[in-house]
Every structure is written in C-alpha cells, then in structure tokens.
Amino acid sequence: MSVGGSVKELKTKEELDHVRQSGAPVILHFWASWCEASKHMDQVFSHLSTDFPHAHFFRVEAEEHPEISEAYSVSAVPFFVFFKDGKAIDSLEGADPSSLANKVAKVAGSVNSGEPAAPASLGMAAGPAILEAVKELAKQNGSSQVNKEVEPGLSDALKKRLQQLLDSHPVMLFMKGTPEEPKCGFSRQVVDILKDEKVEFGSFNILSDNEVREGLKKFSNWPTFPQLYCKGELLGGCDIVIAMHKSGELKDVFRDHGIETVGGSGKSGISESTGLSATLTSRLESLINSSPVMLFMKGKPEEPKCGFSGKVVEILKQGKVDFGSFDILTDEEVRQGLKVYSNWSSYPQLYIKGEHIGGSDIVLEMQKSGELKKVLAEKGITIEKENLEDRLKNLIRSSPVMLFMKGNPDSPRCGFSSKVVNALKEEGVNFGSFDILTDEEVRQGLKVYSNWPTFPQLYYKGELIGGCDIVMELKDNGELKSTLSE
Numbered sequence: 001m002s003v004g005g006s007v008k009e010l011k012t013k014e015e016l017d018h019v020r021q022s023g024a025p026v027i028l029h030f031w032a033s034w035c036e037a038s039k040h041m042d043q044v045f046s047h048l049s050t051d052f053p054h055a056h057f058f059r060v061e062a063e064e065h066p067e068i069s070e071a072y073s074v075s076a077v078p079f080f081v082f083f084k085d086g087k088a089i090d091s092l093e094g095a096d097p098s099s100l101a102n103k104v105a106k107v108a109g110s111v112n113s114g115e116p117a118a119p120a121s122l123g124m125a126a127g128p129a130i131l132e133a134v135k136e137l138a139k140q141n142g143s144s145q146v147n148k149e150v151e152p153g154l155s156d157a158l159k160k161r162l163q164q165l166l167d168s169h170p171v172m173l174f175m176k177g178t179p180e181e182p183k184c185g186f187s188r189q190v191v192d193i194l195k196d197e198k199v200e201f202g203s204f205n206i207l208s209d210n211e212v213r214e215g216l217k218k219f220s221n222w223p224t225f226p227q228l229y230c231k232g233e234l235l236g237g238c239d240i241v242i243a244m245h246k247s248g249e250l251k252d253v254f255r256d257h258g259i260e261t262v263g264g265s266g267k268s269g270i271s272e273s274t275g276l277s278a279t280l281t282s283r284l285e286s287l288i289n290s291s292p293v294m295l296f297m298k299g300k301p302e303e304p305k306c307g308f309s310g311k312v313v314e315i316l317k318q319g320k321v322d323f324g325s326f327d328i329l330t331d332e333e334v335r336q337g338l339k340v341y342s343n344w345s346s347y348p349q350l351y352i353k354g355e356h357i358g359g360s361d362i363v364l365e366m367q368k369s370g371e372l373k374k375v376l377a378e379k380g381i382t383i384e385k386e387n388l389e390d391r392l393k394n395l396i397r398s399s400p401v402m403l404f405m406k407g408n409p410d411s412p413r414c415g416f417s418s419k420v421v422n423a424l425k426e427e428g429v430n431f432g433s434f435d436i437l438t439d440e441e442v443r444q445g446l447k448v449y450s451n452w453p454t455f456p457q458l459y460y461k462g463e464l465i466g467g468c469d470i471v472m473e474l475k476d477n478g479e480l481k482s483t484l485s486e
Contacts, residue, residue: 007045009060025052026058027058027104030072030078030081032217048104067239071239075222083107165204165212168202171199171200171228171259172201172230172232174206176225179191183207193241197250197254229307230307231259233310235307249346281337291324295324297348299329308359311364313325315363344358350363353379399432402431404436405434419471420458420472424471428481452464452466456468
C-alpha cells in the first residue's frame with residue numbers, strides 16, 4: 001500500500017501493530033521538542049519519505065508515548081527504528097543523515113541487493129542547508145546521549161536542584177500529577193505498583209515545573225515520564241517497572257538497597273532450591289573467574305542499561321581498575337542462575353578473584369571508606385596509576401577544541417584568557433576549558449609538555465594551536481574557525 005511519501009504522527013501502539021502486520025516497511029522517528037538535532041533530522045526524514053513512497057514513515061514524540069519508547073529501548077533522541085516484514089530489524093541513534101538514508105534504503109529500497117543504498121535525498125532532495133546543519137550538529141555532539149556531557153541547557157544550579165530532588169527520598173517518582181491524582185495512565189500504573197510493593201516513596205509532579213521536566217530528561221538521558229529512582233539511580237519508566245514488578249526483581253532491588261517494605265523481607269525472586277545443574281554451575285564459575293575483577297551488569301560498560309550498573313562501572317573506571325563484564329540481559333539462564341548461585345537477588349554483582357563482593361550500594365560504601373582499594377591490593381590486583389603525561393593527554397583530548405586558561409569562560413582571570421574566550425565565542429566555536437589556577441601540577445606540567453611557557457594555550461584535536469597572539473592573528477585573518485574545524 002502506498003502512503004504517498006508523507007510522515008504521519010503515530011498515536012497508538014495498536015496503530016503501529018496494525019501497520020507492521022501489513023508487512024510493509026515502517027520507519028519510526030522518536031523525537032523531542034527540546035532537541036535541536038531531532039528537528040533537523042526530521043527534515044531529512046520527511047525528504048526520505050518522498051523518496052520511498054511505499055514505506056510508512058511515522059514520527060513519535062518520545063515523551064508522549066512512553067509505552068512505545070520503552071518497547072524499543074529509546075533512551076536518547078533522535079532515535080530511529082526500522083521494520084521489515086513486521087519485525088524490528090535495525091535502529092539508529094543520533095544525528096547521522098547518511099546512516100539514516102542508507103538504513104531506510106535497506107528496508108524500503110530496491111529488492112536487488114546488488115544496488116548500493118544511496119537515495120537521492122543525500123545530495124538533492126534534502127537540500128544542502130539541511131544537510132550542513134545536521135552534519136554540523138553530528139560533528140558537535142552526535143546524539144543527545146553524548147550531548148549530555150556538553151549540553152549548555154543544564155546550569156549548575158539546575159543540576160544541583162535535580163540531584164537534591166533525586167536524593168530527597170530513597171524511592172522517588174517523577175510523574176504526571178500526584179499519587180492521589182495521577183494525570184496519565186502510565187504514572188497511575190507505577191503508583192499502583194509501588195503501593196502494591198508496600199514501599200514509601202516521594203513524588204514530584206513534573207507538570208508543575210517545566211524546568212525540572214525538561215532538565216530531568218537531559219540529566220537522566222531518558223525522554224519520557226514517569227521516571228522511577230531508587231537511591232538516586234534511575235530504574236526506568238512504566239514498562240520497565242511493570243516487568244521488574246512481575247518478575248519479583250523490583251522487590252529484590254528495594255531489599256538489596258535497604259529499603260524497608262511493610263510486611264517483612266521475603267526471599268521473592270530467589271528459587272528455594274539450590275538445584276542448579278552441574279553444567280550451569282560450571283558455566284557460572286567459569287564466567288565469574290574469567291577475569292580477576294568481574295562485573296555482571298545490565299548492558300555493557302560503554303552503555304549501561306540501569307543506573308546501578310552505571311554507578312559501579314563509574315567507580316571501577318575512576319579507580320583505574322581493569323575489569324571484565326557480562327551483560328545479564330543477553331542470557332536469561334545466567335541471569336536467574338547467578339541469583340541462586342550467589343544468593344544475591346539483583347544486579348549488578350561484582351566479583352573479585354571469584355569472590356562475590358556485592359551490589360552498587362556495597363561497592364559505593366567500599367569506595368568511600370577506601371576498603372575497595374584495600375581488597376584489590378590484598379587480592380594482588382594492581383591498579384594502573386595515571387602518570388602526569390597521560391593525565392595531560394587526556395585533558396587535552398577531552399574536547400576537540402580545548403582551552404587551558406586562567407579562570408573559566410564565564411569568569412576569566414586574566415586579560416589574555418578573556419580575549420581568547422571572546423574570540424572563540426564570536427566565531428561560534430564550541431570549546432572545553434580547564435582553569436590552570438586550580439591545579440599547580442597541570443599548570444607546570446603543561447608548560448613542559450607543550451614547550452610553551454605561558455597561558456592561555458589553545459589545542460585542537462590534541463595539537464597545540466598557540467597562545468593569545470596566535471589566536472588573535474588567526475581571527476583577524478578570518479582563519480580561526482576553519483583552523484578549528486579541519
């Protein structure tokens with residue numbers, strides 16, 4: 001059935017199911033009104049819909065349709081899902097017009113697999129201005145997941161406020177409406193589940209405060225509401241909470257994080273029998289011992305799928321600990337078996353030299369008290385010490401354009417630093433910065449490393465451009481922006 005090359009708003013999951021069952025190619029664009037990259041990619045999306053009139057192109061506002069967003073694990077926008085013959089066969093995250101066009105062509109293009117997937121949109125229909133804008137966006141920040149690091153929209157004051165809200169109750173629900181009067185069905189379902197779990201929880205009505213509503217999406221990198229947090233870490237939205245409730249895992253998470261429930265602590269979710277087969281026991285032992293430090297987590301270290309897993313990964317990385325990991329979402333047998341084997345009912349689980357250490361609360365506690373370092377040392381695990389040269393290299397490469405200055409861009413502490421900041425801002429260049437007045441080791445080390453005795457110092461892709469005079473000269477010659485975007 002031809003849909004005439006137009007993008008439609010998807011209203012319900014039923015509508016999607018109906019179109020999928022027809023077997024025609026379907027492409028969904030999950031977007032959000034606050035995300036600039038979404039808006040630019042939507043223009044490319046619209047042009048592609050005219051190139052492929054036999055496919056269905058749907059726009060989905062991620063926050064307004066959490067049941068659809070969560071069904072396809074959307075945690076950042078723009079995000080695209082591709083269907084062929086009724087099945088989701090591919091997805092794409094971020095502002096990448098070439099990949100989008102190629103993936104669309106693969107599901108909706110010529111039957112002849114020998115033909116390259118290169119639709120007209122990429123040079124003609126989409127128009128150079130749109131493509132330039134999208135390429136620029138992609139270069140600056142990729143998807144909104146990366147953007148979280150550099151997003152100027154989250155002020156320190158707002159971050160602090162969000163953190164205070166997250167920490168205000170051990171279990172905290174950000175919802176539409178209040179527990180007594182939810183303003184959407186998904187919020188109501190999560191409230192009912194928490195009541196059923198008999199846990200006390202705090203709540204915040206995101207309809208009453210747009211700053212919190214928009215800020216939390218970026219802060220947590222989760223575009224929909226409700227959002228449920230436990231001890232300041234995101235558990236997920238409605239679909240995830242329902243699944244965890246049904247499997248007994250929600251009760252386990254609450255218990256393992258010391259959250260009191262009315263009615264005692266049952267061993268829900270753990271099989272009473274220890275009758276794990278010899279094959280499975282052997283497999284679990286082999287996995288546990290596959291690395292001296294082994295983390296069983298949801299997702300991968302590069303892309304954790306729950307806040308608690310993310311927290312332990314962060315602790316290990318900060319401590320410069322080499323570790324192996326296993327994504328328990330990919331293997332139900334390991335996921336359920338390990339709970340019984342370790343008598344620990346939730347994830348993540350950390351093992352050191354085959355010994356079970358615990359979950360995120362315990363690891364965090366051990367990190368704070370210094371015990372984690374002690375245990376690692378006792379078990380003979382050496383921690384890589386970052387030397388000054390590595391530290392300087394990492395700082396220099398922490399942003400494509402990096403400025404070492406006195407003070408910070410909002411409040412420079414010397415005239416030369418101020419001049420360079422203004423020059424970069426006037427040219428519209430995004431840049432990272434480091435205040436060398438806060439760290440004498442970096443200040444002295446960088447002079448030797450770069451063989452440049454004064455500050456500010458400007459770097460591009462790890463290479464020194466120069467100090468104030470050179471930057472001003474480049475600006476006056478009209479070469480500053482092109483030098484920093486080669």
